[in-house]
Amino acid sequence: MTVLRIEHLNQIFGRNTPTETYALRDLNLALEQGDFVTVIGGNGAGKSTLLNSVAGFLPVSSGKISLDGQDVTTQNVAQRAKMISRVFQDPRSGTASHLTIEENLALALQRGTTRRFWRMGVRKQDHEKLETSLAQLHLGLENRLKDEMGLLSGGQRQAITLLMATLETPRLLLLDEHTAALDPKTSATVMSLTSRIVERNHLTALMVTHNMQDAIRYGNRLLMLSHGKIVLDLDQEAKQHLTVPDLMARFKETQGTTLSDDSLLLS
Amino acid sequence: MMIMLTNVAQGLLWAIMAIGVYLTFRVLNIADMTAEGSFPLGAAISARLIVSGSNPIVATLAGAAGGALAGVISGWLNTKLKIPDLLTGILTMTGLYSVNLLIMKAANISFLGHVKTVFNSVSAMSSLGGTIIFSSGLVLVLITSLVLFFRTEVGLAARAVGDNPLMSAANGINTDRMKIIVYMISNSFIALSGSLMAQTNGYADVSMGIGTLVIALSAIIMAEMVFHKSSLGKRFLTIVGGAIVYRWLIAGVLELGVDPNLLRLFYAVMLVLFLSIPRLDRRLARFFRSWFKKEEVSK
Numbered sequence: 001m002t003v004l005r006i007e008h009l010n011q012i013f014g015r016n017t018p019t020e021t022y023a024l025r026d027l028n029l030a031l032e033q034g035d036f037v038t039v040i041g042g043n044g045a046g047k048s049t050l051l052n053s054v055a056g057f058l059p060v061s062s063g064k065i066s067l068d069g070q071d072v073t074t075q076n077v078a079q080r081a082k083m084i085s086r087v088f089q090d091p092r093s094g095t096a097s098h099l100t101i102e103e104n105l106a107l108a109l110q111r112g113t114t115r116r117f118w119r120m121g122v123r124k125q126d127h128e129k130l131e132t133s134l135a136q137l138h139l140g141l142e143n144r145l146k147d148e149m150g151l152l153s154g155g156q157r158q159a160i161t162l163l164m165a166t167l168e169t170p171r172l173l174l175l176d177e178h179t180a181a182l183d184p185k186t187s188a189t190v191m192s193l194t195s196r197i198v199e200r201n202h203l204t205a206l207m208v209t210h211n212m213q214d215a216i217r218y219g220n221r222l223l224m225l226s227h228g229k230i231v232l233d234l235d236q237e238a239k240q241h242l243t244v245p246d247l248m249a250r251f252k253e254t255q256g257t258t259l260s261d262d263s264l265l266l267s
Numbered sequence: 268m269m270i271m272l273t274n275v276a277q278g279l280l281w282a283i284m285a286i287g288v289y290l291t292f293r294v295l296n297i298a299d300m301t302a303e304g305s306f307p308l309g310a311a312i313s314a315r316l317i318v319s320g321s322n323p324i325v326a327t328l329a330g331a332a333g334g335a336l337a338g339v340i341s342g343w344l345n346t347k348l349k350i351p352d353l354l355t356g357i358l359t360m361t362g363l364y365s366v367n368l369l370i371m372k373a374a375n376i377s378f379l380g381h382v383k384t385v386f387n388s389v390s391a392m393s394s395l396g397g398t399i400i401f402s403s404g405l406v407l408v409l410i411t412s413l414v415l416f417f418r419t420e421v422g423l424a425a426r427a428v429g430d431n432p433l434m435s436a437a438n439g440i441n442t443d444r445m446k447i448i449v450y451m452i453s454n455s456f457i458a459l460s461g462s463l464m465a466q467t468n469g470y471a472d473v474s475m476g477i478g479t480l481v482i483a484l485s486a487i488i489m490a491e492m493v494f495h496k497s498s499l500g501k502r503f504l505t506i507v508g509g510a511i512v513y514r515w516l517i518a519g520v521l522e523l524g525v526d527p528n529l530l531r532l533f534y535a536v537m538l539v540l541f542l543s544i545p546r547l548d549r550r551l552a553r554f555f556r557s558w559f560k561k562e563e564v565s566k
Contacts, residue, residue, distance in 0.1 A: 055437070081439030096430035107427055110420060111439045121423025164438070
């Protein structure tokens with residue numbers, strides 16, 4: 001079953017001006033149920049634009065986006081949140097700092113529902129569920145439900161954002177370089193947690209990353225974007241035999257240049 | 268002592284307005300100036316109704332409802348027409364000036380004579396003690412309802428929108444709806460305060476809204492200076508304290524024989540001081556804290 005379908009998507013910035021640029025150019029993509037797709041590409045290749053278009057942050061210039069066969073092209077972020085959840089690059093973006101851990105999680109439990117005056121925001125009967133799911137992070141946060149989010153470290157917040165994104169199983173999980181702002185050790189922890197959660201819940205996920213190692217190691221399909229187009233699309237089998245130098249070579253081929261800051265991230 | 272008590276009554280009414288302002292200013296993180304128009308709007312609606320013989324309670328509620336409507340208009344301008352929050356407040360406030368004149372049919376309405384207000388319609392409440400008890404009760408009821416509201420799904424979502432709009436939208440919260448709801452509650456509180464203020468003072472005046480925001484912000488900043496971090500409920504209570512202490516300061520200044528015409532200049536200078544003290548010297552803030560505690564004890 002096709003979860004996400006993108007047809008002839010164009011994102012044009014500065015239309016009808018001398019600086020008109022195509023951030024995405026006639027992009028087509030289909031994600032099947034259970035696909036975990038990693039996306040790489042240089043700066044300005046269109047990775048973030050792609051994710052923002054799917055999430056609804058960016059109205060499309062032209063083209064069509066559908067989720068589970070339903071056309072969502074004109075829906076806003078909040079409407080699409082019924083089906084899509086997202087983890088941002090900045091750990092502060094995914095959680096509300098002045099609310100408690102419990103309140104943040106409760107907000108995520110209510111994702112996609114209409115909020116009511118006659119229902120409590122934090123419900124006693126959810127308490128156990130929240131504690132159990134926090135315990136699964138192995139960060140010792142299960143006893144800190146009443147603590148303010150702002151007290152936690154970036155890694156802890158990112159782990160909680162990930163938990164929030166999957167507390168109510170989404171149809172599509174968007175990961176926007178969600179480990180890029182973390183130190184290498186925390187980044188690895190959050191990445192393995194991501195993989196565990198995606199596998200356990202059989203999620204369909206689209207992950208943008210700067211880390212080529214991660215792009216190869218995780219997921220069952222790898223896309224490379226360049227100048228708003230998909231220039232490389234590798235399936236599970238092709239991915240298995242891929243090494244980072246291979247990928248670098250392919251990158252140079254498509255880009256015509258060498259990687260600059262991206263190469264620093266290679267281990 | 269008498270002067271202290273009289274001003275407690277006034278301070279309690281200011282507290283209702285200051286809590287209203289807090290909702291947009293701190294909970295939503297928005298600078299909403301609608302207050303300067305919704306405060307006299309509440310007074311105007313209630314005054315008009317009371318002098319034409321309405322039940323004072325109905326008149327008061329109508330005043331608060333008028334404020335809610337003003338809040339919806341500002342919220343709608345801000346969220347749907349994407350007009351920046353500072354400007355939406357100025358627009359609504361300016362428009363309301365004419366609306367208030369239209370409602371009152373004059374620049375002011377006096378309650379002289381045998382007009383019944385919420386404060387004198389029940390004989391037990393016409394005394395100063397009665398007024399204070401009534402106002403304290405009302406403030407407590409309002410604070411309790413607010414605290415309960417902010418614990419509901421909608422209330423939690425509204426707090427999230429003020430904290431992190433990006434995350435709120437990503438969790439499916441209709442951010443525009445939440446903002447409009449808070450705008451509405453905020454301005455109904457402010458208008459309620461205006462309505463009650465007019466009824467205690469014995470008149471409604473079209474210019475009585477000037478200074479509303481500065482008074483409210485002073486009460487809020489004083490509360491935050493003394494108690495840096497508080498839960499929402501405690502914060503509302505500290506704002507009540509702030510409003511009363513601020514009212515005492517003003518009364519003290521008037522008592523010293525300062526020209527009442529200079530009062531608003533004084534409001535402004537005071538707020539500048541409050542805003543700069545925490546930056547100028549943290550130790551001064553600590554001094555205020557201990558000073559405040561002594562006040563509490565001597566009461």
